[in-house]
Each structure stands twice: as structure tokens, then as C-alpha cells.
Amino acid sequence: DKSSELRPTHPLAVAPVVAPAASVDGFTKQFLQNLNFDQGVTLSTSDVNDQYLALAYTVRDYLMARWFDDRAKQKTQQAKTVCYLSAEYLLGRQLDNNLLAARLTDIATEALAQCGIDFDAVRAVEIEPGLGNGGLGRLAACFIDSLATMSVPTIGYGIRYEYGIFRQSFADGQQIEQPDAWTRMGSPWDFAHPEAAQTISFAGHTETYDDEGVTRSRWIPEWNVLAVPYNMMVPGYHNGRVNTLRLWRAVATNAFDLHTFNSGDYVESVRAQTFAENISKVLYPEDSTPQGKELRLQQQYFFVAASIADFIENVLPDDFDLEKLPERVIFQLNDTHPVIGVPELMRVLVDEKKLEWDAAWAITQKCFAYTCHTLLPEALEVWPVDLLGRLLPRHLEIIYRINDDFLLEVRERFGDDEMLIRNMSIIGEHPSRSVRMAYLATVAGSKVNGVAELHSQLLRDNVLKDFAQMWPDKFTNVTNGVTPRRFLRLANPELSALITEALGAGWTVDLERLRGLEALADDADFRERFAAVKASNKRRLSRVLEARGEAPLDDGHLLDVMIKRLHEYKRQTLKVLHIVSTYEGIVSGRLDVDAVQPRTFLFGAKAAPGYGMAKRIIHLINAVGDVVSADERVQGKLKVLYPANYNVTLAESIIPAADLSEQISLAGKEASGTGNMKLALNGALTIGTDDGANVEIRKLVGDDNFFLFGMSEPEVEALWAEGYRPADFYQEDGELRRAIDLIASGAFSDGDRSVFEPLVSNLLYDDRFMALADFRSYLDAQDRVDAAYADQDAWVRSAILNVARSGYFSSDRAMRDYLDRIWHATPIS
Numbered sequence: 001d002k003s004s005e006l007r008p009t010h011p012l013a014v015a016p017v018v019a020p021a022a023s024v025d026g027f028t029k030q031f032l033q034n035l036n037f038d039q040g041v042t043l044s045t046s047d048v049n050d051q052y053l054a055l056a057y058t059v060r061d062y063l064m065a066r067w068f069d070d071r072a073k074q075k076t077q078q079a080k081t082v083c084y085l086s087a088e089y090l091l092g093r094q095l096d097n098n099l100l101a102a103r104l105t106d107i108a109t110e111a112l113a114q115c116g117i118d119f120d121a122v123r124a125v126e127i128e129p130g131l132g133n134g135g136l137g138r139l140a141a142c143f144i145d146s147l148a149t150m151s152v153p154t155i156g157y158g159i160r161y162e163y164g165i166f167r168q169s170f171a172d173g174q175q176i177e178q179p180d181a182w183t184r185m186g187s188p189w190d191f192a193h194p195e196a197a198q199t200i201s202f203a204g205h206t207e208t209y210d211d212e213g214v215t216r217s218r219w220i221p222e223w224n225v226l227a228v229p230y231n232m233m234v235p236g237y238h239n240g241r242v243n244t245l246r247l248w249r250a251v252a253t254n255a256f257d258l259h260t261f262n263s264g265d266y267v268e269s270v271r272a273q274t275f276a277e278n279i280s281k282v283l284y285p286e287d288s289t290p291q292g293k294e295l296r297l298q299q300q301y302f303f304v305a306a307s308i309a310d311f312i313e314n315v316l317p318d319d320f321d322l323e324k325l326p327e328r329v330i331f332q333l334n335d336t337h338p339v340i341g342v343p344e345l346m347r348v349l350v351d352e353k354k355l356e357w358d359a360a361w362a363i364t365q366k367c368f369a370y371t372c373h374t375l376l377p378e379a380l381e382v383w384p385v386d387l388l389g390r391l392l393p394r395h396l397e398i399i400y401r402i403n404d405d406f407l408l409e410v411r412e413r414f415g416d417d418e419m420l421i422r423n424m425s426i427i428g429e430h431p432s433r434s435v436r437m438a439y440l441a442t443v444a445g446s447k448v449n450g451v452a453e454l455h456s457q458l459l460r461d462n463v464l465k466d467f468a469q470m471w472p473d474k475f476t477n478v479t480n481g482v483t484p485r486r487f488l489r490l491a492n493p494e495l496s497a498l499i500t501e502a503l504g505a506g507w508t509v510d511l512e513r514l515r516g517l518e519a520l521a522d523d524a525d526f527r528e529r530f531a532a533v534k535a536s537n538k539r540r541l542s543r544v545l546e547a548r549g550e551a552p553l554d555d556g557h558l559l560d561v562m563i564k565r566l567h568e569y570k571r572q573t574l575k576v577l578h579i580v581s582t583y584e585g586i587v588s589g590r591l592d593v594d595a596v597q598p599r600t601f602l603f604g605a606k607a608a609p610g611y612g613m614a615k616r617i618i619h620l621i622n623a624v625g626d627v628v629s630a631d632e633r634v635q636g637k638l639k640v641l642y643p644a645n646y647n648v649t650l651a652e653s654i655i656p657a658a659d660l661s662e663q664i665s666l667a668g669k670e671a672s673g674t675g676n677m678k679l680a681l682n683g684a685l686t687i688g689t690d691d692g693a694n695v696e697i698r699k700l701v702g703d704d705n706f707f708l709f710g711m712s713e714p715e716v717e718a719l720w721a722e723g724y725r726p727a728d729f730y731q732e733d734g735e736l737r738r739a740i741d742l743i744a745s746g747a748f749s750d751g752d753r754s755v756f757e758p759l760v761s762n763l764l765y766d767d768r769f770m771a772l773a774d775f776r777s778y779l780d781a782q783d784r785v786d787a788a789y790a791d792q793d794a795w796v797r798s799a800i801l802n803v804a805r806s807g808y809f810s811s812d813r814a815m816r817d818y819l820d821r822i823w824h825a826t827p828i829s
């Protein structure tokens with residue numbers, strides 16, 4: 001600490017920081033003090049938001065001493081640090097999580113009760129930081145929770161967006177987006193450190209110069225912004241550890257651009273400030289379909305450059321020998337979003353620290369590893385060379401040099417195969433010249449991993465085939481995982497209590513212990529209690545829905561949930577076809593009503609605002625839902641619910657209540673899925689294709705406890721190869737025809753046939769994701785679901801086995817796999 005010598009060492013200032021007494025009185029005292037001195041109110045004049053903020057500050061106070069300790073250790077112990085670089089962290093609410101981690105839940109409950117405060121009302125005002133879109137962002141949040149719980153020195157680096165994922169509402173069944181000003185009522189969980197800001201540069205040009213006989217390059221940037229770090233606590237569960245999530249916010253370097261100011265254009269100079277601050281203004285709402293917008297590249301470079309500089313300057317000791325960098329850090333690239341960090345580290349090492357290119361490259365290759373999260377070709381980020389060269393001219397030069405060296409290596413290994421060279425080049429030429437970020441990451445990374453077994457296999461066999469041939473050992477798999485603290489212990493307190501009663505408390509950090517429940521699946525008394533928990537969770541969800549102005553749940557209904565981003569490859573439309581077909585079957589008398597179980601179909605999904613087809617699908621779900629839920633002929637039988645603004649908080653109410661988990665993507669398209677894991681872990685049975693992590697879920701829970709349907713990935717490929725004609729499936733299947741015809745007839749759009757015409761034609765004549773080809777198999781599987789649900793005892797047994805066999809999907813296990821296979825880092829004491 002550079003300034004410590006200058007600081008007076010008052011005896012009180014050098015004494016160790018201690019947490020307030022861990023007692024109800026100690027907590028109450030601290031809470032009231034925070035109400036008074038941080039919120040400026042008394043208990044009697046406080047409102048619920050004051051109480052929430054004071055409570056959050058109190059929890060912080062308890063964690064603070066541990067946080068100081070862990071940061072000091074990070075400096076002195078010189079352990080290898082995992083720097084997780086992610087453009088998204090979908091954190092969810094913090095209060096209950098942090099209380100739980102710090103063992104303060106009971107104390108806080110009692111303290112608030114003594115103050116006459118309704119704890120649930122306080123909980124309800126917390127606005128979750130929605131700094132991510134979906135699976136990828138939520139995965140990052142699970143990972144940092146597990147790393148803290150496992151005492152692995154970690155810094156999560158990302159962006160402190162001013163506006164997170166938009167708030168969704170519906171008007172006439174169509175999605176409306178509103179900005180999510182998540183900090184407007186305060187943000188008690190983060191600490192701004194403007195004094196530790198980094199200056200991040202953009203644009204300009206490069207030049208060479210003579211540095212004592214050596215020709216070197218340097219970058220003369222044109223403009224810059226400040227990256228101000230906001231630190232958030234990431235407490236481990238019951239281990240006294242607190243890691244850091246460091247999110248960067250963009251602030252203008254100079255409030256008044258002097259030149260502009262002197263020329264008299266005050267307004268213009270303030271506008272320039274807004275330009276800089278736009279960088280961290282808003283999260284891009286596209287999930288797995290990047291837009292290639294300049295602002296997005298600015299965001300990516302902004303946070304990655306700030307993070308690398310922060311690590312080197314502030315985490316490493318002052319005179320650190322950078323040749324040893326790989327011993328102290330691994331930068332994990334969460335998808336391609338942070339990959340611009342590769343040329344940035346090269347620039348720092350070569351231009352600033354004056355290392356030789358080859359030495360710098362050897363270091364860089366050891367410091368990065370890359371996780372790929374997709375198979376969709378349109379999701380692999382590419383940046384037009386002219387855009388990248390304009391914004392980051394030096395980085396483009398470095399990328400060209402990396403590519404030249406790499407292609408030489410390819411020629412040495414495989415000869416002058418021009419086709420191969422073109423296919424593997426980091427610079428693509430078609431349709432226009434651009435940098436392929438996934439290839440750059442693959443060339444630079446020490447390891448490349450996919451996120452489920454099937455996905456990693458398809459990466460090796462298709463998407464990155466040539467690279468896997470060149471470097472077979474570089475490729476590995478780490479199947480995703482989810483944190484059992486948030487998604488079982490907190491979200492499902494009643495099931496947690498039942499499990500703890502049966503197995504002891506250790507399962508929260510050792511999820512494989514859930515295996516112990518297998519034996520209890522055959523215990524009628526346990527089954528009854530398990531079923532009672534599910535029923536109670538449904539009532540709780542019903543209350544949550546009613547509080548949001550939605551219809552409640554009906555007793556005895558099978559709760560069938562599809563909660564995930566709206567994307568064609570995930571096939572919400574296939575789900576709609578099942579609903580429409582069932583509805584039509586009952587209304588027309590074609591179906592034996594008694595064989596159809598009463599069901600509530602529950603959707604949760606946001607669509608990217610610019611994704612027209614996804615928005616039409618939302619409209620269709622709502623339109624079908626309105627008609628079905630209002631039709632007397634299916635009353636008590638079918639109900640469709642689509643609460644708006646699905647987010648982590650709502651997921652925490654839905655998942656524990658679910659009976660059936662819809663994981664119905666076209667095989668080979670969903671990299672992993674993580675909602676599938678959360679639902680199985682909470683005792684929902686999966687109806688799913690052999691895709692992503694479904695494959696592993698099915699293997700673990702067993703075929704008897706999983707409803708498999710649809711084409712396998714090789715079958716999908718074969719059907720494509722022979723020429724897929726969706727209309728043939730329509731012609732050949734009467735039920736499919738009736739369902740599609742009903743939609744086309746205007747039955748769900750007040751007779752207006754034009755409303756869903758684009759959707760219907762897309763299904764009949766394009767159907768990129770082969771919903772029609774899998775329809776028959778899906779309906780048959782749904783019949784098996786109905787039959788299985790009719791035998792409640794057998795169903796509950798299957799549900800218990802799903803819980804018992806899902807321990808593998810803990811993110812703690814995923815972190816152990818990353819540590820062993822990729823990071824080679826170890827927990828510290």
C-alpha cells in the first residue's frame with residue numbers, strides 16, 4: 001500500500017477491524033445505528049426502504065472484517081488468483097444470500113421482529129441487480145459463489161451497468177421493454193472506489209519509434225475514459241471467506257473538455273462527458289446473438305483493459321516479475337465477450353513493459369483459458385476489421401501478428417493447404433473482413449472448454465474441428481453447475497429442512513450427499529412429506545403470482561414450466577403446439593378428457609427487443625393463454641400463465657413448485673442449459689431432448705425418471721442432409737395439422753388471420769429448428785407424462801430420485817473440475 005507510510009497510525013486505526021457481536025442485541029444495535037446514521041431516520045420515521053438499506057449495511061458490517069482479511073491474504077500469500085472475466089453477472093437478490101452465508105438469518109429475523117418490522121416486506125423491496133441476460137450471466141454468479149465457498153482466491157471482473165436487463169411487461173399480449181434503473185433506491189452492496197480508477201484509451205493511431213536501438217510500437221490514442229471500480233462482497237457459505245466482485249463504471253476523464261469549453265460551447269462539452277459515460281450505461285439485451293455494435297466492443301475493451309491493469313498494478317506486488325504472471329493468475333474468458341483481453345495483455349507486456357514478443361506470447365498463452373457457451377454460428381462473435389482498427393488500432397496490429405505466427409505454425413504442421421489456412425485464420429474474409437473472436441481465444445488460450453459433454457464433443461467435431469486436430473489436449477469439458485445455496489437452500493426452505501432432517505446439514509456444500517435420499521424414495525412416509533413440500537411450494541408460488549396481479553394456481557394441477565430466454569432454438573413454439581393440440585383435442589371431443597391430467601402451463605421468458613420472431617412467439621403464447629384460460633370447456637383442466645418480467649427472483653419461486661421441466665431445444669443447439677439442473681434438483685421431472693446437459697441429467701436420474709423425446713443430434717444432421725420439408729410433417733400428421741390450422745384460422749387473434757401468419761409460414765416453410773419434425777414424438781412423450789402423473793405415488797418417487805441424483809450438478813463440482821483441468825489453482829487457508 002503506497003500511501004500507508006503517510007497515514008497517522010492512531011492506535012484505534014491499527015487495531016484489527018472486528019464484526020459487531022453475533023447476537024440479537026448486537027445485531028439490533030448495529031441495525032438501529034445504521035438506520036440513524038446512514039439513513040438519517042429513526043425507527044419510527046423509517047420506511048421499508050430505509051429498513052432494507054440499514055439491514056443491508058448491517059449485514060455488510062458483519063462481513064467487513066473478513067473481507068479485509070481475505071484481501072490482505074491475497075497480497076501476502078501470493079496464491080494463484082482466478083480472474084473470471086465476464087460481461088454479465090446475473091446475481092439475483094443479495095440480502096438473504098448474504099445473511100445465509102454469514103449465519104445471520106435467525107439473528108436478523110429475531111432482531112427485526114423485536115423492532116416490529118415485517119421481514120418479508122423488507123425482503124420484497126430489494127431490486128435484483130439484473131446485470132446479465134440469462135444462462136451465461138447466471139452461471140458466472142453461481143461460479144463466484146462456489147469459489148468463495150471453496151476458499152479459492154477469485155476476483156470476478158465485469159461491468160456495472162447503470163441499466164440491467166430491461167423490465168418486461170405485456171400490452172395486449174405483446175412485450176414492452178422498460179429500463180431497469182436497479183440502483184435508484186440505493187445500492188447498499190457495492191463500494192465505489194474512484195481513487196482506484198483506471199484510464200482506458202480508445203481510437204487514435206499507432207507509430208513506431210526508436211527505443212535505444214530497438215524499434216518499438218506505441219499507441220497514440222485519441223480519447224479516454226475513467227473506469228471506476230465498484231467492489232461487491234462475495235461471501236462464502238459458512239466459511240468466513242469474502243471474495244470480491246469488481247464491476248467497472250465509466251466516468252468521463254475530464255468534466256469539461258478544455259478546448260470545447262474555451263471555445264464557448266459549454267453544452268457541447270457536457271455532451272462529450274455523456275458520450276464517455278455511455279459505455280457502462282446499459283446491458284445489451286441480446287442473449288447468444290451478438291449485434292456487432294461499436295458500443296459493445298467499447299464495453300468489452302473497457303472492462304477487460306481495466307481488469308488486467310487492476311490485477312497487475314493493484315493485486316500483484318509492486319516489483320513483480322511478469323515472467324511469473326502465469327503462476328499468479330488465470331484469466332478465464334466467459335465466452336468471446338472478453339477476448340479482446342488477449343491482444344491487450346500482449347500490448348501491456350510488449351509495448352509498456354518492453355518484453356520480447358515471444359516471451360510475452362508464451363506468458364499470454366498460459367494466462368488465458370476460454371469457455372465457449374454456444375454452437376449457434378450466429379452467436380460466435382466477429383468484429384469487422386475496420387471497426388476494430390478504428391477503435392483499437394494497436395490491438396488490430398497485434399491480432400494480425402498473432403495470426404501470422406499462428407498460420408505459419410499451421411503450414412509447418414499441415415503443409416500449404418490453402419483451404420485449411422483460410423478456414424483456420426483468425427481473420428475471416430467472408431462476407432467481409434473480420435476478426436473471429438472464438439478463434440483468437442482458441443489460439444491464445446491454454447485450454448478451451450465446452451459446458452456439457454455433448455457440447456464439448458460437438459465443439460471438437462464441428463465448430464473448432466481443425467483446432468482440435470492441431471491441439472487435441474487443449475480441448476476439455478466442464479459440465480455447468482448451479483449453486484445449491486441459492487437454488488435449493490434459499491429457494492426451497494421446506495425441502496431443505498426435510499433433506500437436512502434426513503441427511504444432516506452437510507449437503508449444502510457437498511451435494512453428492514443427496515444420494516442418501518435414494519433409499520427414502522421407497523419410504524411412504526417420506527414420499528408423503530416430500531409431496532406436502534411440493535404442494536406448499538405451489539401455494540407459495542400462487543401467492544407470489546397473485547401479488548403480481550396474475551391468476552393463482554389451481555389445486556391438483558400438474559405444474560408444467562418452461563422458463564428460459566425466448567429463442568427459436570429453444571422451441572417455445574413446440575410447447576405452444578402441444579397446448580393448442582390438447583386444447584383442440586378436448587374441445588373437439590377427440591381426446592379422452594379423463595386421460596388428460598389437469599395442467600397449468602407456466603412460461604417465463606424475455607425476448608431480445610430487436611428479435612422480431614421471438615416477440616411474435618411471446619404474442620402467440622399470450623394469445624393462446626388468454627383463449628385457453630377463459631374457455632369454459634377446459635376450465636379446471638388447462639390453464640396458461642405467463643407472468644411478465646421473469647428474473648432470478650421469480651425463478652426462485654417457480655422452480656421449487658414445478659412438477660415438469662420443459663427442456664425441448666433441438667438436439668445440438670442448447671450448449672448446456674442450467675435451468676434444467678435447478679429444476680431436477682428441486683424435484684421436477686424433465687421432458688427433454690438429448691441436448692446439452694439433458695443428456696447427463698438423463699444418464700444420472702435414469703430413463704424411468706425422465707421423458708426423452710425427439711431426434712438425436714446425428715438424426716438432426718441426417719434430416720438436414722436429406723432436405724427438411726416441414727410441410728410434409730404437417731400433411732402427414734392430423735393433430736399437428738389441426739393445431740397449426742387453428743392458429744392460422746385466427747382463433748387466437750379475434751379472427752384476424754394475418755396476426756400469426758408470419759409465424760405459421762415460418763413453421764411450414766422454414767422451421768430452422770425442426771419443431772414439426774419432433775412434434776409427434778413430443779406429444780407421445782406428453783402422453784407418457786399424463787399417464788405417469790396419474791400415479792402420484794410413482795411420480796413422487798421419481799421426483800425424489802431426481803433430487804437424490806442431481807448432486808453432480810452443483811457448481812462446486814464444476815469449480816473443482818475447472819481447478820483440476822484448467823486453472824491448476826488451489827484453495828487457500
Ligand code: H53
Binds near residue numbers: 134373374672674692
Ligand atoms: O450459456 C449457458 C448455457 C446455455 C447457453 C448460454 C449462453 C448465453 O446465455 C449467452 C451467450 C451464449 O453464447 C450462451 O445458451 O446453453 O447453459 C451457460 O453456459
